[in-house]
């Protein structure tokens with residue numbers, strides 16, 4: 001519970017309990033910049049260069065070329081002349097997170113890709129992270145730390161992590177990302193830069209606020225009004241130095257509205273075309289977390305983004321089938337049915353229907369549904385089991 | 393090499409210590425593994441003593457190269473409404489998936505995936521190749537899974553089980569994907585085939 005709640009709003013978005021930050025770090029970085037090796041900044045980069053060398057071989061890395069090219073291209077359009085100074089790594093980890101290291105190593109987690117409704121929302125996150133890079137926020141944090149004893153702790157963690165052993169481990173990666181958890185001012189600044197980059201690249205800036213609205217809806221999903229207040233209060237204590245998600249959504253919406261109107265890219269279809277191939281896997285990873293109320297929020301947002309899409313209804317069926325509480329099997333049956341109305345070749349929905357019937361002891365109906373499934377998905381990986389149900 | 397060394401050290405410990413960590417299980421030996429299941433060892437194994445098993449719910453844990461490298465876990469009697477394993481970390485146990493009477497095999501597979509994600513704090517667990525398999529002379533199931541644990545170690549697993557008489561009985565073999573999984577896979581399958589109900 002805590003594990004997932006905590007991860008929902010984590011990342012550079014809202015991780016640490018750090019104080020304010022002074023101005024420093026030498027302002028905006030120039031294209032092609034690399035610090036001299038004997039400087040503090042150079043040492044900092046070196047730690048992350050080593051971390052990056054290991055990250056390249058992480059088993060969690062999503063290596064599909066087309067997807068990587070798609071995300072990198074968006075990052076490049078946003079970053080402009082800084083394009084070649086950054087590398088994006090897509091990581092299969094089912095939580096909402098993106099991070100930026102001082103050397104230009106950016107991580108985007110699959111839980112974030114699952115939650116974006118369109119290309120503009122992904123661009124908003126990438127733009128925000130690029131903002132941290134351009135403004136050298138990590139260096140600012142580092143310089144601030146050098147003023148006190150926390151630098152020793154920082155170097156301890158960073159060096160251990162970069163050393164390989166500990167870095168091979170996910171909490172290590174998170175720790176190294178979080179050590180640079182940014183201040184409230186830095187987050188605001190990155191939000192501003194992100195919006196600017198979005199607009200320059202032709203994206204609809206209003207979408208930046210929409211991501212936060214989704215996260216707020218997820219945070220509050222399945223909670224009573226009272227619990228929501230508690231949750232909010234807890235958050236307010238926990239993220240004392242960070243903009244609350246609601247404030248952030250509001251600030252972003254206001255800033256976005258200040259840009260002159262015009263025809264801008266939202267890109268629901270483009271995003272779906274790229275994400276579709278990975279969405280089943282990402283959704284299965286999400287379903288395994290058993291946070292059903294929140295998963296349903298993600299699914300509702302998918303329906304809004306692409307109304308004719310059958311998959312979100314199938315996912316809804318999967319949630320209810322897995323939860324299996326009270327009238328959930330009825331709900332699941334309806335959702336699978338709706339998916340099949342939208343796409344009569346949606347074989348996985350037949351699988352779900354078959355399982356529901358089989359659970360209820362309706363063997364004939366189950367067999368009929370499973371036959372449809374096997375016909376539509378001939379290379380089903382559970383084919384042998386399902387065939388044994390059909391009696392073929 | 394490593395195998396010999398490990399088992400040799402097990403035997404040494406066995407002879408020296410009063411409260412030993414391991415008990416040798418020699419090839420051909422028939423051993424009860426939990427309530428009402430007996431298996432015959434194929435190859436030499438070491439049974440990890442109760443107090444060193446850690447996670448709750450495991451009726452027996454065997455290993456060849458040490459529990460940090462490979463584990464063969466036996467769950468002899470999971471009751472309806474119960475999770476099949478519990479972590480030593482209570483926070484993780486909140487909302488663990490449970491096995492329920494009437495689950496189909498795909499449901500059981502998903503229940504195992506969801507449980508491993510929590511108990512092993514693994515960001516990614518993917519089961520595949522669900523198929524029918526006789527276990528304990530009853531119709532049962534088998535499937536494999538790939539897991540990237542918190543340590544980012546890539547682990548592969550084999551699950552064989554059956555839902556009979558109102559309980560779930562299951563064994564899980566876990567080992568690093570590279571090298572170790574395939575090294576003992578056939579032996580594990582043979583041990584599964586040797587499983588009988590009742591104690592010897």
Ligand SMILES: [Zn+2]
Pocket residue numbers: 012013128129132182187190
């Ligand atoms: Zn940020």
